[in-house]
Amino acid sequence: MTKARLATTWLDGCSGCHMSLLDIDEALVAVAPLIDLVYGPLVDAQEFPQDVDVAIVEGAVSNQDDLEKIRLIRRNSHILVALGDCAVTGNVPAMRNPIAVKTILERVYVEGADTGKGIPTEVVPALLKQALPLHDVVKVDLHLPGCPPSARLILFVIKELLEGRVPDLKSSARFG
Amino acid sequence: MPSQITVRIDGVLCTATEGQTIFEVAEANGKVIPSLCHMEGVSPAGSCRLCLVEVAGVDRLLPACTTPAQRGMAVTTTSDRLVRHRRLALELMFVERNHVCAVCVSNGHCELQALAMSLGVTYVRYPYNSPRLPVDVSHPRFVLDHNRCILCSRCVRVCDEIEGAHVWDIGGRGIGSRVVAELDQPWGDSQACTSCGKCVQVCPTGALVEKGYGVEEMTRSNSAVARLAMKKGAAS
Numbered sequence: 542m543t544k545a546r547l548a549t550t551w552l553d554g555c556s557g558c559h560m561s562l563l564d565i566d567e568a569l570v571a572v573a574p575l576i577d578l579v580y581g582p583l584v585d586a587q588e589f590p591q592d593v594d595v596a597i598v599e600g601a602v603s604n605q606d607d608l609e610k611i612r613l614i615r616r617n618s619h620i621l622v623a624l625g626d627c628a629v630t631g632n633v634p635a636m637r638n639p640i641a642v643k644t645i646l647e648r649v650y651v652e653g654a655d656t657g658k659g660i661p662t663e664v665v666p667a668l669l670k671q672a673l674p675l676h677d678v679v680k681v682d683l684h685l686p687g688c689p690p691s692a693r694l695i696l697f698v699i700k701e702l703l704e705g706r707v708p709d710l711k712s713s714a715r716f717g
Numbered sequence: 718m719p720s721q722i723t724v725r726i727d728g729v730l731c732t733a734t735e736g737q738t739i740f741e742v743a744e745a746n747g748k749v750i751p752s753l754c755h756m757e758g759v760s761p762a763g764s765c766r767l768c769l770v771e772v773a774g775v776d777r778l779l780p781a782c783t784t785p786a787q788r789g790m791a792v793t794t795t796s797d798r799l800v801r802h803r804r805l806a807l808e809l810m811f812v813e814r815n816h817v818c819a820v821c822v823s824n825g826h827c828e829l830q831a832l833a834m835s836l837g838v839t840y841v842r843y844p845y846n847s848p849r850l851p852v853d854v855s856h857p858r859f860v861l862d863h864n865r866c867i868l869c870s871r872c873v874r875v876c877d878e879i880e881g882a883h884v885w886d887i888g889g890r891g892i893g894s895r896v897v898a899e900l901d902q903p904w905g906d907s908q909a910c911t912s913c914g915k916c917v918q919v920c921p922t923g924a925l926v927e928k929g930y931g932v933e934e935m936t937r938s939n940s941a942v943a944r945l946a947m948k949k950g951a952a953s
Contacts (some may be wrong), residue, residue: 629840636817639849653764671847676840677730684840687818716830717818 545594547701548580548618552607553634553672554600555707556582557689558625562597564692565699572696575703578672593618601634602626602673615679620702623675624695626688626716634672642668683708686716720849721746722788727795740768740781743794750794751803753810753921754869755782756939759878760948762870764913766806767832770794778802800836806832808841813892814848815864816922822935824921829867830922846892853898855905859917861896866924868894872916881944884910896924918942 551559559582565572579593580586589610596618602611615621637645646660646668659668675681685698694714701708719735726743733742738761743750753765763783770781773791778799781792793799810816810829818824850863873885873896884907886895898904917925918937926935 543862573841630817631845632819633849635845636815638845638847653742656756674840675843681840686839688823710839712835712837715818715834716816717821717824717827 543704544575544577544694545581546592547576547595547597547699548578548589548593548614549583549597549624550581550589550610550614551597552598552600552610552628553603553661554597555627555633556630558687558695561687561689561692562624562695565696566692568696572699584649587618589613589617591617595620595622596638597622597624597673598628599624601631602669602675602678603634604666604668608655608669608678611675611679620682620685621675621679622685622698622702623681624685626686627692628675629686631674632688635674642670645653650662673682684714685710688717690714722786724786724789725791727793731830735788737786739770739779739783739784739786743781743792748794750781751836752782753828753832753867755920756871756875756919756946757943758949759871759874762874765810765844765867765869767803769799769802769806771796771799776816780860796818803834804838807838810845810867811838811841812843812845814846814850814866817864820932821865821923822926822930822932823865824933826933826936827923828921850948851902855903856907856910856912857905857928858912859902859914859925860905861898862873862924862926863895864893864924865922866896867894867922869921871919871921872896872925874913875919875942875946879949880911880913880915881940882909882911882913885916915945921930 574709578584596614598614598621602608623629627634650660651658685694698708719901722733722735724731724733724742726746726748731742731746740750740755750768752768755760755768763780766780768781769778771793772779776843818830853861866885870887873887876885877883885895886897888901889895898907898908916926919939919942
């Protein structure tokens with residue numbers, strides 16, 4: 542049996558969903574032989590690879606870098622899973638959405654700064670007008686809400702996908 | 718004395734008293750129809766549209782909470798079409814304001830959140846409205862967070878019909894509608910408010926909460942208010 546090529550990453554999120562992924566604990570041992578982890582915070586790959594079977598993405602699309610990343614991930618992946626509320630709804634990163642970007646940047650980098658006042662124009666990617674759920678930007682195949690989704694649910698989703706089924710999350714996954 | 722009638726709910730013959738709503742008859746016969754604005758003991762509002770049902774011979778869907786059961790009526794309380802409409806209604810509630818469940822005091826104790834889960838709403842298909850809304854913290858004990866309000870009007874009805882204070886109303890029009898205290902003034906300035914907290918106890922989301930609670934900490938006792946309503950009904 543060929544191993545499924547799995548990639549995970551986070552955009553504008555707190556990595557809490559990845560913590561929950563690691564919380565599947567001993568089940569990792571059972572899942573490991575079935576997958577080839579080709580990209581993610583736990584492996585060395587620098588570039589998002591081609592031909593990924595399942596990409597699991599945490600976090601909202603908040604800046605130009607997130608936008609380019611999620612488009613590349615979508616192009617290179619067969620199944621894209623939005624993991625957690627930030628990827629599914631925008632969640633906490635989207636709490637800035639009612640406020641204009643310029644106002645936020647001035648508040649943080651000018652009013653809030655003790656030294657080096659000024660909105661950065663280099664290194665830090667430009668913020669998008671709003672922090673968006675993944676499906677506002679690319680096609681998402683499966684939404685797994687939760688902040689974070691429980692380890693049990695994440696394991697269920699991975700197992701179902703590995704067995705070629707679409708996981709039924711009715712009455713098990715919830716926002717928050 | 719009101720006469721007894723027979724209606725069919727999901728194919729099952731049910732006895733009802735004339736004047737009872739479809740919602741009441743269904744409930745009495747062990748059928749669960751989802752709802753966010755219905756509350757036992759206060760008048761129905763028909764505002765949330767989650768209790769929509771199909772009635773044989775009627776093209777459009779009808780809210781079970783405001784439609785009286787009639788002799789010979791055949792009601793369907795769940796179907797693919799109804800689930801589609803209920804999901805749509807829920808999704809529109811989620812996009813209208815800022816329901817950030819993860820940082821809400823009512824997380825885990827919220828009727829909107831629970832209903833989304835049971836109806837299998839795992840994401841919202843429409844763009845979020847992300848309005849900038851105020852939070853009224855002027856009351857010494859309670860908070861009104863417009864970000865979480867779904868305009869079910871339970872607070873309005875419980876304050877008017879049970880407490881008898883009528884502090885709350887819905888002001889504005891359409892998407893600009895807001896729950897307002899008295900003539901749209903800070904809640905803390907309200908002369909009529911008795912600080913009884915009934916509105917807080919019946920709020921289905923995290924819009925009306927007690928001060929001093931953190932994320933997930935706010936629990937409610939809707940049933941206590943319903944018991945009061947029953948007593949009031951029996952006494953009058």
